Amino acid sequence: MSVVPVIEADVLRRQDPELAEILLGELARQSTTLQLIAAENFSSPAVLAALGSPLANKYAEGYPGARHHGGCEIVDVAERVAVERAKALFGAEHANVQAHSGSSAVLAAYAALLRPGDTVLALGLPYGGHLTHGSPANFSGRWFDFVGYGVDAETGTVDYAQVRSLARLHRPKAIVCGSIACPRHIDYALFREVADEVGAYLIADAAHPIGLVAGGAAPNPVPYADIVCATTHKVLRGPRGGMLLCGSELAERVDRAVFPFTQGGAQMHTIAAKAVAFGEAATPAFTAYAHQVVANARVLAAGLAGEGFVVTTGGTDTHLITVDPLPLGVDGRAARGQLAAAGLVLDCCPLPHGDSRGLRLGTAAVTTQGMGEGEMATIAALLAGVLRGRVDTRRARDEVRGLVGGFPPYPS
DSSP states (O other): OOHHHHHHHHHHHHHOHHHHHHHHHHHHHHHHSEEOOTTOOOOOHHHHHHHTSGGGGOOOOEETTEESSSOOHHHHHHHHHHHHHHHHHHTOSEEEOOOSSHHHHHHHHHHHHOOTTOEEEEEOGGGTOOGGGTOTTSHHHHHSEEEEEOBOTTTOSBOHHHHHHHHHHHOOSEEEEOOSSOOSOOOHHHHHHHHHHHTOEEEEEOTTTHHHHHTTSSOOSTTTOSEEEEESSGGGOOOSOEEEEEOGGGHHHHHHIIIIIIOOSOOHHHHHHHHHHHHHHTSHHHHHHHHHHHHHHHHHHHHHHHTTOEEGGGSOSSSEEEEEOGGGTOOHHHHHHHHHHTTEEOEEEEOTTOSSEEEEEESHHHHHTTOOHHHHHHHHHHHHHHHHTSSOHHHHHHHHHHHHHTSOSSOO
């Protein structure tokens, strides 16, 4: 275990034994099962230290130098550091690091550029669009008129011809590019071309690939998009939170859309933790990590294909893989439950142009643990073994514990 969870647990044991057991129970779960959820990762002890710091006590509505509360001179420095590190890391003229989540960042982007009722073109939810890309259960679907584009039936990648034709037909106020399930790189230059042709803003939702962007393992949307929305966890390995990147001409609109329009006080401990993560992501070690994440994902995708899974798009360019387990005799929802019982934690997701649900998994967390291509081959065989009934639950859990035991997320 790392120093930080141990200290927190010692304090909690004295003050609240019930919660201490919950904290240690979650640490044990993470340390004895395989974390293959594409949206998750292990933050460093330094990030966790910032999250548990006295900055959590400070109320800081507003921005550095213009707060609504006194005593912000220290947290102002922390936020300025986070902003400058984000700008340098992604080559952006402006960064807002106050967004509480990726969804909060998208909401702020819409608030900065749109008005209720405006037409927005985005990837349809059945093809990997996020809830904030027009779900009727979400603010986006209630406040804006979303038109969904899809993916090519043969390749499974974004249907760029359809994007262009729908943009010409509907003349949207904004076009959103980004996906929670597409394992291939987005062609940001083409999206920029289409947006310019119809006079639309371009919003890149880069929640998933932004960590790979930081490590030079994925294309950077910043030069092409009017606003880039992202999370600071996932591959980036920071705290759970969001951020927005944009040019200087939209800086004031973006900042006002975050505060005071959509949020109140900034979470200064989280902002400090974001600064730590940005600093870590600017190192050669992180660059090597980001490329290893992709290498691992490609080996895992190939291994799953060899075991009989149908791999969406035939592979991956990123940390993310989506597969159809139906050839193994089980659909995604049932497969997720069977695998969870065996200690293999991942998600299910809709499959484009299919009636069943598939599986979505990623390699960010296991790569943080130090696993490489050899372990990815082992994981692929284990996933197939469980679903085919070749490996029973007890044996699978033992194998998972043995594997994770060699790569603990927080070694002592």
